[in-house]
Amino acid sequence: MEIDFLLIGQGLAGTALGYRLKKAGKKIRIYDRGDQNQSSRIAAGLFNPVTGRKMVKTWNADLLFPEIIPFYKELEDLTGQEFLREQSIYRPFISIEEQNEWMGNSADPSFQIYLKKIVQDSQSPELNDPYGGVILKNSGWLDINPMLDAMGEYFGEDLVPDKFEEDGLHFRDGFWEYKGIQAKALVYCNGNAAKQSRFFGFLPFAPVKGEILELRQDYCPDYIVNRGVFRVHLGNGIHRVGSTYTWHDLDQGPTESAKNELLERLSGLVNLPVKELLSQKTGIRPATRDRKPFLGKHPTEQSVYIFNGFGAKGVSLIPFYSKMMFRFLVEFQPIEDEVNITRYFNYI
Numbered sequence: 001m002e003i004d005f006l007l008i009g010q011g012l013a014g015t016a017l018g019y020r021l022k023k024a025g026k027k028i029r030i031y032d033r034g035d036q037n038q039s040s041r042i043a044a045g046l047f048n049p050v051t052g053r054k055m056v057k058t059w060n061a062d063l064l065f066p067e068i069i070p071f072y073k074e075l076e077d078l079t080g081q082e083f084l085r086e087q088s089i090y091r092p093f094i095s096i097e098e099q100n101e102w103m104g105n106s107a108d109p110s111f112q113i114y115l116k117k118i119v120q121d122s123q124s125p126e127l128n129d130p131y132g133g134v135i136l137k138n139s140g141w142l143d144i145n146p147m148l149d150a151m152g153e154y155f156g157e158d159l160v161p162d163k164f165e166e167d168g169l170h171f172r173d174g175f176w177e178y179k180g181i182q183a184k185a186l187v188y189c190n191g192n193a194a195k196q197s198r199f200f201g202f203l204p205f206a207p208v209k210g211e212i213l214e215l216r217q218d219y220c221p222d223y224i225v226n227r228g229v230f231r232v233h234l235g236n237g238i239h240r241v242g243s244t245y246t247w248h249d250l251d252q253g254p255t256e257s258a259k260n261e262l263l264e265r266l267s268g269l270v271n272l273p274v275k276e277l278l279s280q281k282t283g284i285r286p287a288t289r290d291r292k293p294f295l296g297k298h299p300t301e302q303s304v305y306i307f308n309g310f311g312a313k314g315v316s317l318i319p320f321y322s323k324m325m326f327r328f329l330v331e332f333q334p335i336e337d338e339v340n341i342t343r344y345f346n347y348i
């Protein structure tokens, strides 16, 4: 059977790119080994225009954010399911200086599309926010598991729930042959597993382990609270709280130290006891050394591509960059230098 693109991986990256290709009439197959610990299935799914301890606009926010809501809404319309949660994010200030700085930001037109309100007083006795904070808009979270499942159904037979093994791959007469498929091109959307690939092992991935909790606690505002830790209300008094960042211990298991770190940070934010700890999950983010994604074509192999390296921000990055990757693959448009893997061709 002849196809245009064989994609490896149906996490957020493979799903978004696969959708764009299929929508354009391309014949695709997506192999996914159904790893429940993949980054996408563990992620909290937040999209947050102001990130980090210093609360700065996230990298490329003005390009990325206009694409996020329309893209996931399109997938909701396609599947008839709801997984996009548009929600404000409340970021308490840690000092009066920070409050002043944000009063200044509020006059800056480039912040207007992300700023709902700046509040100078505490929003609730349950919160540790004596200096008030900034309430962000154009933010929220994506319920990723139902989204991947719904898109899996949309792909139907084009999604093969099996492990892709390079040993079975051969290049013959201008096609990549794999288990009876003849593909014109391969696209690696397989997260951290790309490091083990014979094609993309040279790229400087810098995987980051993350742990995340679900717990019961009172106080269920209609916004996400985010300072040191984020807390998303999932319904029925259950909250998702995360995440940790670890570069050294990359095994998959949950750790006591991460649990304690998250609970301690939470107690610095919410002045209420945790009633019950429901789960602790871990995943490895497919991050890169320069914190920019990996898009592009292998330097020498014919028709072997990568769409990967979305680190801690796949939900925000993938709508915009899947469009860029699609245009590269189908319309032969260029990929921006800062995300193009050409930046690492001297590593081979």
Ligand SMILES: Cc1cc2nc3c(=O)[nH]c(=O)nc-3n(C[C@H](O)[C@H](O)[C@H](O)COP(=O)(O)OP(=O)(O)OC[C@H]3O[C@@H](n4cnc5c(N)ncnc54)[C@H](O)[C@@H]3O)c2cc1C
Binding pocket: 008, 009, 010, 011, 012, 013, 014, 031, 032, 033, 034, 035, 038, 039, 040, 041, 042, 043, 044, 045, 046, 047, 162, 163, 164, 165, 189, 190, 191, 192, 193, 209, 210, 211, 212, 242, 243, 244, 282, 283, 284, 285, 286, 307, 308, 309, 310, 311, 312, 313, 314, 315, 316
């Ligand atoms: C704890 C935690 C919290 C996070 N929170 C957020 C957040 O709030 N917001 C946000 O934007 N991002 C968050 N992320 C990051 C987010 O998960 C990633 O940016 C994104 O999901 C990466 O998607 P991906 O498709 O590139 O990779 P993955 O999700 O890893 O998908 C790769 C896929 O390839 C498949 N695969 C690999 N090898 C093979 C093979 N040989 N054969 C077949 N299939 C294969 C895997 O099964 C998997 O399905 C978080 C991550 C973690 C771990």
